Amino acid sequence: MSIKEITFNTKALVGGEWVGTARSFAVYSPYSGEAIAQVADCGEAEARRAIEAAVTAFETWRDTTAYERAALMKKWHALILRDEQTLAQTIAMEMGKPVSEALGEVRYAASFVEWYAEEAKRIYGETVPSQFAHKRLFAIKQPVGPVYGVTPWNFPAAMVTRKIGPALAAGCTFILKPAEQSPLTAIKLAELWLEAGGPPGVLQVLTTSDPVALTRVMMADERIRKITFTGSTEVGKILTRQSADTLKRVSMELGGHAPYLVFEDADLEQAVKDVVACKFRNAGQTCVCTNRVYVQQSIAEAFSQKLAQAAAGLKVGDPLDPSTQIGPLVDAQGLEKVKAHVEDARAKGAAVLTGGEATGGLFYAPTVLTGVREDMRIMSEETFGPVAPVITFKTEEEAIRAANNTPYGLAAYLWTRDLSRAIRVAERLEYGIIGLNDAVPSTAQAPFGGVKQSGFGREGGHWGLEEYLYVKYVSVGVV
Incomplete structure (x- = not known):
């Protein structure tokens, strides 16, 4: 991948215009610590302006045909792929994801736009038999209305398109507030939307250093009919409570604490490879990466040694270097x-097989711990870093109980070659996503979301589209 200089657009997209603000805030490189851009700092005035634009645009956008929406989204998809190198470099610069991994994210992000461009043409209604000869009964699906979306910093492209794709396909307008740590990728995606011919007000991007003030305006306005949020469980609960006053539709993709169960019949080499892919991508800063690695006792020592060897061999460094596998953590709070x-x-007695130390700047060495017990913080809190704690178990029942012993339920993984065990365990794990001999199960056409305190609602596939539609019943008297 060739690295080139990028000139960042630092304005917010309100209506169909790029808007500067009196105040701005800095976006910092986690690698160098230097400010790479000063971005518009939107407040209540810009929020209200965006709502008006979204409401106005919705009157027209909802009446466009599914084929028109699909054609426009396909143009957007092509432009994203055209500029995939620039987008990947932007991700690497603003949040520290290795550029080769960021390129994979951009392609993953583009896949949501492509999928929902096609799904726009598959929003079907139903006819319902009537008990009366003079009546015809229909159920149709229509867009819920203007949407407010809040996305996290760790997937600044994919989390944007996973929300915006189905919303636009359904006929909704969308106001996006990207994370303050990584807003530049969202701005670039919005530029490409406009280049594709996106109508004014259909997609807007409000960057801000004060998400509370901006969000307060969105949540109070009853014309915003849906809120979609990816982030912490604590913030998700606040937004869910705030949504009650105007009874908005709500989708919440919240915290996780994913277990990875490795049974004694596993292919040891492949299981280690898969746990490394699941745990250490994006330096462990993903909501579905494993936080607890449960290994059956008979293979635990061999597995742990191989895992430590693999982790120690990961290349840590400049995220713009295509050979880098582990970049910096996003900020000082994450490192601490x-x-x-x-x-x-x-x-509390855990042993460090490899890593176990900060190595300068925002870097933390890939780490493997053994001798981990349930009373350790790492067993109850989402670490969001490159640390793999290994815990042993004896029986299948014990492993399931331990895996489910958490208030979270986003993703879980297991490795086994026993078909009966695979089915039993997958059915009993209390999680919305199960990776069975698969460390990276997420894909555009499948449902993504959790249970318990990991949230509700689904993104991806036709399930994601349903989140932006409501069912209208029409009863017709035939006279």
Whole structure:
């Protein structure tokens, strides 16, 4: 991948115009610590303006044909792929994801736009038999209305398109608030939307350093009919409570604490490879990456040694270097949490097989811990860093109980070659996503979302489209 200089657009998209603001805030490189851009800092005035534009645009956008929406989204998809190198470099610069991994994210992000461009033409209604000869009964699906979406910093492209794709396909307008750590990718995606011919007000991007003030305006306005949020469980609960006053439709993709169960019949080499892929991508900063690795006792020592060897061999460095596999953590707060989890585990008796230390800047060495117990912080809190705690178990029942012993239920994984065990365990794990001998199960056409305190609602596939539609019943008297 060739690295080139990028000139960032630092304005917000309100209506169909790029808008500057009196105040701005800095976006910092997690790698260098330097400010790479000063971005428009939107407040209540811009929020209200965006709502008016979204409401106005919705009157027209909802009446466009599915084929018109699909054609426009396909143009957007082509432009995203055209500029995939620039988008990947932007992701690497603003949030530290290795550029080769960021390129995979951009293609994943584009796949949502492509999928929902096709799904726009598959919003079907139904006819219902009537008990009366003079009546015809129909159920049709229509867009819920203007949407407010809040996306996280760790997937600044894919989390945007996973929400916007189905919303636009359904006929909704969308106001996006990207994370303040990584807004530049969202701005670039909005530029490409306009280049594709996106109508004014259909997609808007409001960057801000004060998400509370901006979100307060969105949540209070009853014309915003849906809120979709990806982030922490704590913030998700606040937004869910706020949505009650105007009874907005709500989708929440919240925290996780994913277990990875490795049974004694596993292909050891492949299982280690898969756990590394699941745990250490994006330096462990993904909501579905494994946080607890449960290994059956008979293979635990061999597995742990191989996992430590693999983790120690990961290349840590500049995210713009195509050979880098582990970049920096996104900010100092994230680094401190990782350090605290490892220090707590060590103090309570865990052994460090590799890593276990900050290595300068926002970097933390890929780490494998053994001797991990349930009373350690790393077993109850989402670490969001490159640390793999290994816990042993004896029986299938014990493994299932331990895996489910959490308030979260987003993703879980298991490795086994026993078909009966695979079915039993997959059915009993209390999670919305199961990776069975599959460390990276997410794909555009499948449902993504959790249970328990990991949220509700689904993104991806036709399930994601349903989140932006409501059912209208029409009863027709035939006279």
